[in-house]
Amino acid sequence: MLNSELKKSLISIFGPNGFADSKEDCLTYSYDATSLNYLPDAIVFAETAEQVSALMKLADRHKVPIIPRGAGSGYTGGSLAVNGGIILVMEKMNRILQIDQDDMFVIVEPGVITGQLHAAVEKLGLFYPPDPASMEFATIGGNIAENAGGMRAVKYGVTRNYVMGLEVVLPNGEIIQTGSRCIKDVVGYDLTNLFVGSEGTLGTITRAILKLIPLPEAFATAAVSFPTLSSAAKAVPEIMRQKIIPSTLEFMDKHCITAVDRYLKVGLPQETEAFLLIEVDGFSSELPPVLDKITAMCKSCGAIDIKVATEVNDRARLWKIRRSITAALTCYTLKGDGEDMVVPRSCIPDIIEEGERIGDRYNLLMINYGHAGDGNIHVSLAEKEIPVSDDQVELAIMELLTAAVGMNGRIAAEHGIGCLKRNKVPLNIDPPTLKLMKQMKDMMDPNGILNPGKVFPQETNASNTEV
């Protein structure tokens, strides 16, 4: 509960419609796409950077946590009030302010839905490539704060590669501008890249300049079934060795295939044990020979079924196989929140095999799917027949992540750390590096009011217990 003086000040900043603290409102800003729940004390809805600035000054004085939030579609609890406090909803700042066709950039407010940004620039023949699976409902502000990835990362990179500049409200309430609309810019430290992926712990993004590129003229999609994991694994580097970088190279293992086939009844060949969804883009005249090379390469690696599509609707049908995974996997008794690790892409077969071995030891099914092109694998753990305790599941996950780290991998690729994975950060980051990060955080947010309880390993117990 907030004290009445603070509540009054918040209403004077945000207006009566920009403030909420009813039980119903607090309950509905207590979750995200994880299974965690933490009740905030209140919610405010920002419409300007100045409001956010006034809020930060007020919160700093009252030592109340502020938790910036976009659509609340995150997978690691980044927008949850783990220490209580005030949820700062950025969704009402949702204007696309400028699309510059000559200099190819777009200026947006953080609440713009990423998919709507895509549609707006694509109408003009421009392209904002990052396409996280949640793009139809996640906000661009959240994408920047989490440095979201997506399917096209293999060719086009991740959100970070498209952020040219930011307007950020610091924890002390100051409004700063980083970067510019210039492609070349070496003036001062690169603060833009400090904020991208900082998970709302260093500042609140209130505006962003994003780089655009020309929209490819044509796309073509191939769905390829392989009889073994190793044959699919062989195909991936073979394609790359042809100097072809597909815009998407998605992968599903046999457990995923079984679930999706049951869910969608796509009729993949019975003996399919691995599945690749490959997309290429470019000028329409370029695509047929590229597709030919890819299909030939897949066949030589042992592919048993290849479906190719160039029309929008046919492509959508193939994409549906990939997009249905999350829903289809509900047929398993899933344990944990799903992993998001990444290894150098040549290590994918090794990490999957290692996962199988760990799974066998713990009597868990390791379900793998993800982005074969960039090495990012999403692993869902499921019970086989007998129940497995949460502690055992946690041990299995630790073994899996340790194995990934041993292959020069990272424990998180595109979902962030949030509160969910904070204690696993030391697996990747050594003490002096982590200490520097913590010093930077403490310098910028001495009172620890901005999104506390995230990114850094837990020191003491969180004060807000899960509900």
Next chain:
Amino acid sequence: MTETSKKRSNPSYLLNINLELDKCAKCGACRTVCPIYEELKLEKISARGKIALTQAVLSNNLDLTNGYQDAIDNCLQCLACTESCGSGVQLNRIIVAARAEMLQKKGLSLFKRLILRGLLPSKNLMDWFVKGSSLGQIFLFKKLPKSSGLRKRFPLPFLAKDQYVPKLVFTPFLKRVKSKTSRPSHSQVVFFTGCLINYVYPSIGESVIRVLEAIGKTVIFPQEQVCCGTPAKSQGDMTSVKRLAKINIEQLSKFEGMIITACASGGLMLKHGYSELFETKDPYHEKALNISSRTRDVSEYIVEKNGIAHLSKLKKSDPSQIITYHDPCHLCRGQQVEEQPRQLLKGLFGDQYVEMEQANRCCGSGGTYGLTHPEVSQSILQGKVEEIEKTSANLVITGCPGCMIQLKDGIQKSKTSQSVKHTMEVISQNLKV
């Protein structure tokens, strides 16, 4: 302890949808597709928020508060969230259960009780009530030129200054048409009219008959059919829904042949709503499934029977007409009927058919939603009218009389001049005499 035993003694509607609630992964995909969320940007209005609140009620973290009621009342039942959900959560079922739970707790107001439990189940009372109201309208409203709508003569509560009010008919559709005797044959079809066609837009019903006869069908109308139950269902009054369902199931079961609807919500109710009401061992369940398997939306039926070939006798459409089509929620998402009306209309109008953006986005009608939440409803409607404007169509076509009332209201208020017609009215008008 007493609390638990109390809960067990009452049939708890919410407990029955626990599995549906559990399916929700809280991913948030339902938020951007919700027309109300788009307006209000409040999580408790989103499907995910309503589910979270309902879960809080079930886990005793929240009482059946007014705030909870406000959240679950703020839904158009447009099914957009259900369609977008990767986990297949049917929010429509959750909303109905939650409203039923609230109604069980708070009871039904006298006004609603009179309408839902007194008027709707009684064909004769309903006929006389509409007759009376139709006369009453003469004193309260003056007729608008050019449309079948009315305008207020003097200020009335609950009605905006320029509110479109549909004219109620003095003689219902079912009293106007001559009921043919049922001669079971493969060409016989049974027409379920629904209230709005019977009492407000009988010309839709007349058009349906004309078009179906043109493709060689004999149309019969069970005279004792009553309201499909959608208004009662949207209030959570499951007692009334069951009562109305049983009457209609009995009436429709008397006749053989496919059952034709021209009202999106009525069709949805017959196809999917009735069978859910009864447990599998209840004889009505079997009958409801039979009704469901025989029900088709009229455009769906015509396309299925290759009626387009029959209708090729159509006269050429007026070349000055530009048309566009609005998908009723309960037709496109409720019944997956999207292509059929377009096929029919494109067959008739060719290039004069212009697709509007977001044609399947709700118009904001939602039954009585426009009356209970006028601001949001009007704002959603305005978006729809803007999309219509962009097509430069002068004729807007849809497959639901409820949407027609809403669209006429929006067009009247924005002072644009499109006419609004049902798909069947347009086809009927273009039939060669």
